[in-house]
Amino acid sequence: MIRKANAVWHGNGRAGSGTLSSESGVFADTPYSFRTRFENEKGTNPEELVAAAHASCFTMAVAFGLQTAGFTPTELSTEAAVTLEQDGKAFRIGRSALTLRGKVPNLDEAGFARIAGEAEKNCPVSKVLNATITLDAKLIS
Structure with missing residues (x-):
């Protein structure tokens, strides 16, 4: 593809x-x-697009991980905050912070964290980023 x-x-x-x-x-x-x-003028930028790609890819990977484990989420919501930082005379994307909130019936916090952690490592966008990736995953009611 x-x-x-x-x-x-x-x-x-x-x-x-x-x-x-x-x-x-x-x-x-x-x-x-x-x-x-x-300067936050209306329009997009590469970091926003990377954040959207990372959030969507990761969330889909979590959904598949939950499905494999026998769980069906009612909602998964992920924010990816991508940081652009100085790197010598140039810039680099140095970090992508994922914040996941999920509603998953019959799943405990530990199981959710394990599945989310696996998804973060195996999401294709996570794999392509040469950046520090952090994950904050919590179930919500």
Whole structure:
């Protein structure tokens, strides 16, 4: 399976701007720029997209792990907080902090933590990130 996205950029790094489009069409010509990345202007940025990819991939991995263990969640909610940090003269994504909250009938906290931990290690996006990944997983009622 191959998934594709396309980025187009015009101008220099600080004053320029670009657009992102995905093969599926879920986003098309979505703006990104220095301002959307570092100044919170409306649009997206690479770190936000990595966070979305990590949260969605990990949550799906948890769902499959629960299914394999014989549990059906009523809800799983994950936030991924990706940190962009200085790395010499450049930058790097140094951390992705996953916060998972789940409603899973008949499952205890220890079992949930074990399944979530396995999902974090085996999620394809976790595997591709060269970053510290932390996980805070808790059941909610």
